[in-house]
Amino acid sequence: MFESVEVTHERTARHNSSPAEVASRLQGRRVTGVERHGKFLRISLDDGQTMVAHLGMSGRWAVDGEDGALHTHFVGRMDSGTVVRFIDPRTFGFVAVYDEDEILGSGLSRLGPDAWTDPPQIGELGERLAGRTAPIKALLLDQRPISGLGNIYADETLHLAGIHPLTPGGALDPEDLGRLIEAVRIVLETAISRGGTTLSDAAYLLPDGRAGANMADLVVYGRQDEPCTTCGTPIERLVVRGRSSHFCPNCQMLR
DNA sequence: ACCTCCCTGGCC
DNA sequence: GGCCAGGGAGGT
Numbered sequence: 687m688f689e690s691v692e693v694t695h696e697r698t699a700r701h702n703s704s705p706a707e708v709a710s711r712l713q714g715r716r717v718t719g720v721e722r723h724g725k726f727l728r729i730s731l732d733d734g735q736t737m738v739a740h741l742g743m744s745g746r747w748a749v750d751g752e753d754g755a756l757h758t759h760f761v762g763r764m765d766s767g768t769v770v771r772f773i774d775p776r777t778f779g780f781v782a783v784y785d786e787d788e789i790l791g792s793g794l795s796r797l798g799p800d801a802w803t804d805p806p807q808i809g810e811l812g813e814r815l816a817g818r819t820a821p822i823k824a825l826l827l828d829q830r831p832i833s834g835l836g837n838i839y840a841d842e843t844l845h846l847a848g849i850h851p852l853t854p855g856g857a858l859d860p861e862d863l864g865r866l867i868e869a870v871r872i873v874l875e876t877a878i879s880r881g882g883t884t885l886s887d888a889a890y891l892l893p894d895g896r897a898g899a900n901m902a903d904l905v906v907y908g909r910q911d912e913p914c915t916t917c918g919t920p921i922e923r924l925v926v927r928g929r930s931s932h933f934c935p936n937c938q939m940l941r
Numbered sequence: 942a943c944c945t946c947c948c949t950g951g952c953c
Numbered sequence: 954g955g956c957c958a959g960g961g962a963g964g965t
């Protein structure tokens with residue numbers, strides 16, 4: 687149960703009317719379930735409300751640690767003695783409390799199937815991408831065709847699948863889609879087993895404060911001009927919809 | 942379906 | 954001193 691909740695940054699509470707509202711709606715509530723859909727954390731509460739949290743770019747949760755850390759915007763003290771803190775320098779993340787109606791109007795309601803727990807099959811992904819002319823890289827980041835991939839894992843996935851980031855989504859044939867789906871599985875399996883990707887900025891950390899080790903497994907993200915681990919061709923970088931995109935021009939030829 | 946915006950630490 | 958990184962939301 688949330689014995690006390692402090693929300694100390696206006697922007698962290700932006701999906702409710704105020705930090706005080708987030709705190710008061712959580713106060714005294716017991717957690718009945720914890721789920722994740724895409725990059726959204728859903729925590730069910732005993733009064734039917736749902737606490738929804740998103741790490742954004744630089745957010746992280748600390749459980750029983752980081753007392754007094756800079757950029758702590760949420761502190762929840764549980765009756766068990768556990769203290770959960772949300773630390774988020776760039777404030778792209780948020781903590782919200784929704785009732786059933788509010789959830790329907792939130793970003794959660796627009797998410798495609800979860801890339802890890804509910805990966806789409808070839809037919810379903812094909813339907814979701816049919817007719818789409820936008821680059822597959824942009825569609826992977828969109829979260830509606832499939833949810834859960836950010837910029838790093840989208841680049842890694844496309845490289846493993848041998849698909850150029852600018853390929854129109856609707857141009858992928860069933861073979862491409864099969865490789866894409868399998869690449870998603872492998873990239874996420876590897877990343878999760880490594881505890882996630884902590885970059886040199888150390889923004890992302892596990893809840894116990896440890897760094898994730900997946901940066902060593904990245905083969906294209908952040909490696910422009912370095913030789914491709916598969917074929918030795920220098921990795922290239924281009925910008926797709928304002929996001930950097932790293933790929934091997936040989937392994938991922940545009941067709 | 943696209944564009945802009947938000948935000949701060951780190952780096953050039 | 955200025956730019957870059959990028960998650961989603963909201964507007965055009």
